[in-house]
Amino acid sequence: MTENIAQNNYKLKISYDGTRYFGWERQPNKETIQGKIENVLSRMCDTDIEIIGAGRTDAGVHAKAMIANVHMETTMAEEDILEYMNRYLPDDIAVMTVTKASDRFHARYNAKGKTYCYTIFNGKVKPVFNRKYYTFIEEKLDVEAMREASDYLVGEHDFKSFCGNPKMKKSTIREIKSIDIKSSKGYIYLYFTGTGFLQYMVRILVGTLLMVGKGEMGPEEVKDVLDARDRTKAGQTAPAKGLCLEKVYY
């Protein structure tokens, strides 16, 4: 460590296609997004570097704008760090921006909320070009019923029925700020904005809304699922490939 190398806290905006990764979080001997980024930065700084992500995405989940922060000592300018990272990262991970942040900025603790988008294709012929980023549902969905059901989910609730971790000891109370369901050209986009989400929560919410869309559950029954605080009452966990982290709020 020489004295003219400043230590800075950098904020990274990262986009990735999660298809071939075991999720965001670093794991030994597994390809993960955090792992890939840390490897590149560790090489750049010639020392072990750890980054802090705003959250974890599961295996196969994508991100348009994951936020992370990293404390590093380097003489490189932000745009040179950006260029270096994108030169050495694989094609399915891209750093969109690198900016200096205050020393106290913490990508996870300071995150006020997140928006996830779940993409369903409900048209006749499956589009080939973006097939890794949507889930195909053949049965015609009743989008209006799904919207009605989603109203019961918005607000602060105990989402125990929608938690993928059966051994969750901590509070399963979370707040969903909004659920917006848009449909266009055969696609259905479900946007979930909330302060925080439990493991698999968005995908279990989607699986449950899909039951409503298929007429297997009435919209108002979603309230009963919520009240039951029982994972077995909710729908299946929807496939990872349809899910994308859209935005993190600070």
Next chain:
Amino acid sequence: MTENIAQNNYKLKISYDGTRYFGWERQPNKETIQGKIENVLSRMCDTDIEIIGAGRTDAGVHAKAMIANVHMETTMAEEDILEYMNRYLPDDIAVMTVTKASDRFHARYNAKGKTYCYTIFNGKVKPVFNRKYYTFIEEKLDVEAMREASDYLVGEHDFKSFCGNPKMKKSTIREIKSIDIKSSKGYIYLYFTGTGFLQYMVRILVGTLLMVGKGEMGPEEVKDVLDARDRTKAGQTAPAKGLCLEKVYY
């Protein structure tokens, strides 16, 4: 063959992601788009089926709307054929429409022209989600110079300099109806519309326009390349992944 099974000529509109194929044309022991489709139809009809494509696309080239025709004997309705095909075709090939055509309709002989689009990404950070459908050019391109150069290529010319097959015995005269170059959000889209194209012609045209865009060749020099009737005077063959067959005209 029973008497109430009619033989019909069907017109198919097909979309595919060519990434993992050795091109359109059937080849023994190789994965090709024509091969995949013929296998599904042969199983459906319980007899060997051959389809006729509007043209051939090279290995790795995509199509939004390839047109093919096929003479088949079946009692199935068009929409059932469509459903059957999409059920058994892999996710990277989709049949968009199946319609009955006149017996004389021939997808190749009747094609009056085609539009291909070549997609370049020339922005700073490579987008991750559609990375199999564009070619990344890091050096900032002079799009205006490329447009100027493209004007020399429009019209009926001997495109021998832009032909990938050095042993081509037949005429290398072709007519390019238009070349439109659009740029948006870091992407550059080059649309080539013509009556017919030689092997690798679009990709060699793109490779040459890229030389102009990089300042390695003046726009007016493209005329000299054309006049030379010599493949070595033109630019490199641009990568297959950026090319997509957009439309076939009848």
